[in-house]
Amino acid sequence: MCAVRNKQSRNGRRNRSEWFGVDPVISVGNLWKVFGSNASQVVASDELKSLSRQELMDRTGAVAAVRGVDFDVAPGEMFVVMGLSGSGKSTLVRCLTRLVEPTAGTIMFEGENILEADAKRLRDLRRNKFSMVFQHFGLLPHRTVADNVGYGLEIRGVPRAKRGERSQEVIDLVGLTGYEKSYPDQLSGGMQQRVGLARALAGDPDVLFFDEPFSALDPLIRRDMQSEVIRLHREVGKTMVFITHDLSEALKLGDRILIMRDGQVVQVGTGDELVGAPADDYVRDFVKDVPRSHVLTLKWIMRPPRPDDELDGPELSPETVVREAVRSVLGADKPVKVVRDGELLGVVADEEILGVVAGEV
Amino acid sequence: MVAVAVPRRQIPRKALIVGGIVLAWLVLWLVFRNVGTLALDASELTPLHRWINSVNDAVGASRNSNPVFLYFFNEIRLVIDEFVTFVQALIAQPSFGRPVPVIGWLGVVAIAGFVSLAVAGWRVALLAVAGFVFLGLQGLWQESMDTLSLTLAAVVIALLFGIPLGIWAGLSDRANRIMTPVLDFMQTMPTFVYLAPLTLFFLIGPASATIATLIYAAPPAIRITAHAIRSVPHNTVEASESLGATRKQTLLKVLLPSARKTIVLGVNQTIMAALSMVTIAALIDAPGLGKTVVKALQTLDVGTAFNAGLAIVVLAIVLDRVTTAATERRSLPRWAFFGGFGVTGVAVYFSYTYLWAAEFPSEVEIGSSIRKGATAVTEWVQDSLPVITNGFKDFVTSVLINPLQALLAESPWFLVALVIVALSFLIGGVRAAVVSAACLGVLVATGLWQDAMITLASTLVATILVMILGVVVGVWMGRSRRADRFIRPILDAGQVMPAFVYLVPILALFSATRFTAIIAAVVFAAPVAIKIIADGIRAVSPATVEASTALGSSSWQTIVKVQLPMARRALTLAANQGLIYVLSMVVVGGLVGAGALGYDVVAGFSQGQLYGKGLAAGVAIVVLGVMLDRLTQAAAKRWTN
């Protein structure tokens, strides 16, 4: 409940037009990653590039994990990449920090093409600008929680005392107070991932990357952790790129969601855009089971006022989620007006609301 | 169940081809029997053997003038000699003008206890103290300390080189590719083969003994370190990289610490290998328990040999438990650490100063009882069992060994080669066929083809027996915790007890025959196979076993249809390891009637003019090992996928 309301407010704070009003933190252009010894040949040939993954595999033995991906991420945004297993998400997010070396394309980070960074610059970026949280935690089993969290700082040469202080701060922040001296194998999965989170936060990066961080967790714990990330996002206000294969997680967290399929981008948009206007059958199929009343906002279901509508009913914003509007709409005996900045955009009456709710059953 | 049934269905076509090949072989064998067998009499030499002899002589003759000797081998020898002598001076030999070593028995016991306490905890510390005191009670304190000195020196040097090499092989695929065959070679090459030349290069005594031990003991450390580095989870390394770690930082802070546990296991293996080597090194005057065993054997004094063998087993158990326990994370309370440190310091001081703490008191001893007991048991066995054992020997010899040997050794060489290459192709495709062909080529070149075939026949029979024992006992242990608890220590002891100790009773039971050699090999190889299979059976998911039981399977059905098929990987590994272990006993087999390659090696070590032949035989054993290893691995891959 709480989480949904948070998201609601964030959605309310920022709308589409704003994202393009500022310079993006990350800007990815025509990014390719092909695995195989003949990778560079593949991206050099338009013909090969146009083949489907399977055809390419059959012809050259190469695997095109990421194929011509473009997107921008705005500062402070929670950007979610979603797709089925094998669609290339992990490869994509690793390309962004060059843990996997991209085959072709550009990745602009704060105006700098990081594909041109040398080893030292790349290390600097990794130490100071971005950090990552992994699906399988990647904790060091021989170190205590505190030492795991401080590992990134240690690598940067931060003195022990300062390291301890900062570690403690982030340990408190992720709610691990009291576990500083424990070893990873003494913690539950959820707690371990908190350690992973703390480690990523310790270096105070500008951008956090998450690669399916909660997929290995039990559903209840997963929900807690999602709330935790939302809380952190609000508190520290960092840009986050979040990979998931779980649509509900994507909808819950994402300011915007990029849907990937076979290495390609299928659609980018806010949750209600995906549900309200799926780009193709693939996305439609995907979002088919989503409880639409939880995602769609009034702007997706409103209709132009008809002459016989009485236009003196209650007003609601177009960003109001349907579920939240149900009571007002059904309770009113007149259609509800959808209004932004005093301008009437449309109306919503019982039949529109019932259309959405009934479709879910 | 379905998974089990499907591969079965596919076999017949291939089985038909194999059957065809074997049938053709049999027919051709009848026709060409004893033609082109490349036989060589025991005292006959080939030009290659003579050439190796002359190289050997030339090296020996030039050792005082050749700069390679003066500035390379001599230097190495000096350093190692100094090191070993120093360790011996500390705990084993009278030194620095004193009639006793620097640290006497009390000090050594205290140090052993304290180190064990620090790295392995209370229980192991107690075991270590008890074990070391037991060595003294056996009346073998000094011999044991000599063995320990040599082992420790060899292990330290092995690790000094082994771990960095292992790290390199773990990080670099190319280094790994180059090192693997060298390590294979080092491990399968029979020690006897390089014992004599080592003394040429490094003279007689501790240095040569240490180097011989080192050659045998370093490979496990290298292999396991490389494996440990390789098996650090990729995501841990990636996480470290994502935080901006340099390669060096990742190595030092992630790879090595994460691999520590496994590397300690490598250390453990190295120690065990070193200990098993010291008996053989006794043949070039390595001091210690090995010498006691070898000397006792001259007069067939099983009691004395057993007593010394038992001391080696005790040392092995203590060192094994300490290193195994050292893989666990533990921290000793501060007071215990400093208390232990203080007590140890005092004990060391006493053992330096006072005679009673320096020399193990000879009034209390149990060695003579152990000797008498072992002798009595041996005599009983020798007197009462041959009635049964002779029948068994004759049966196996006539049903298994003789036919197989006749087929392998009395067929023309090209026929056998053709059959082996064809079978290799069926098992592992072109690659396997090429490897086999190359190996067979080398065998022909060594001039010892027929001996190699005789040894191959015995090796195969021994491996079959090992697998039968392995499955029977392994399944039993895998299914019953109690059986496991009871049998495992016996297997452990069987693995470290020097083979020389049990050769005498086995000889009494089976005379000097190929079968005796086979039994010796089985005794040595079976424990490994049994353990692997037991672990494999235990690892079969209990859920599957439960499901099978729920369907009403009998125990037998569960074993045959569920547990064994699901433990396939363990079975193939056991067969592979069993083969390698059997091969490493070929030379010992040569001492008790195996003839063929084993005898060639032994004779080459003993007689100058057979040296070249012995070396060629050693190479032939290695080549057989490589071929069989690759074949079983290919078969395993085919079967488990």
Add this chain to the structure above:
Amino acid sequence: MARHSVLGAVLVGALALAGCGGAKVGDSSSGAAGDCGTFNLAVNPWVGYEANAAVLAYVAEKELKCKVTKKELKEEVAWQGFGTGEVDAVVENWGHDDLRKKYIDEQKTAVSAGSTGVKGQIGWYVPPWLAKEHPDVLDWNNLNKYADQFKTSESGDKGQLLDGDPSFVTNDEALVKNLNLNYKVVYGGSETALIQAFRQAEKDKKWVIGYFYSPQWLLNEIKLEKVKLPEYKPGCDADAEKVACDYPDYDLDKIVSKKFADANGPAYQLVKNFKWTNEDQNTVAKYIAEDKMKPEDAAKKWVEANGDKVKAWLAKA
């Protein structure tokens, strides 16, 4: 914490008290080496050799005050040691013409130091019970008659001739062929295997014929009988392929390193003068092998009973 430290202190104190009594290391004077210096004595792995070595070492230590270092080595390795200075003497050498040629003639690192007085015999032996029940088995001409009896699982349809102490050169394969014997040479592979075979044969009255040699401590326990082969004549074993005669008798001798001989110290004199008989060696060998005495004790016992012989070795020194 504090309590534990107290405990530790008490423990340490108690140990210290316990330690106060007792003799200190170095109270008794350690035996200093005399003018003889160090004597590196190779010990080859058979009991007869060890008997020689034990007595020599005992005399060198007690009478000449040498510091004797025994090195347990196989023959070939021991001979190598002459060149490196690690071995001064080998005190029972069985022929080994190949080694003589290599180290005495070619590398010139070794020299002979004369006979030990012990006569060595190599040949084919059978257990006493067999010699008693079938005396004619002791003549090689009758061997084919008994071939069937000597059959084993290793020899197939022929009789088994058990061979194979790997340290010795044997002509047995050639002998079997050239004497037209219906036998197969089977390689036991070690002295241990041979001894065990003869022991069992005597105990269980089994048929065994095998390669053996004298002096050997086992002969004190079991009087193996030698089979008569065509008589040895000098030169009859010149061509290894065509040998059809018995092994020669060996005059077992002593080999020393050139350096050791040139230095001509008391230990060398002792080695050179050392000479005794088969019986003497057998006595000491029996003490060691059967009575399980330590070599020092065995040597002591013999030396005390044979003072005059020992005196003769030392006389000219």
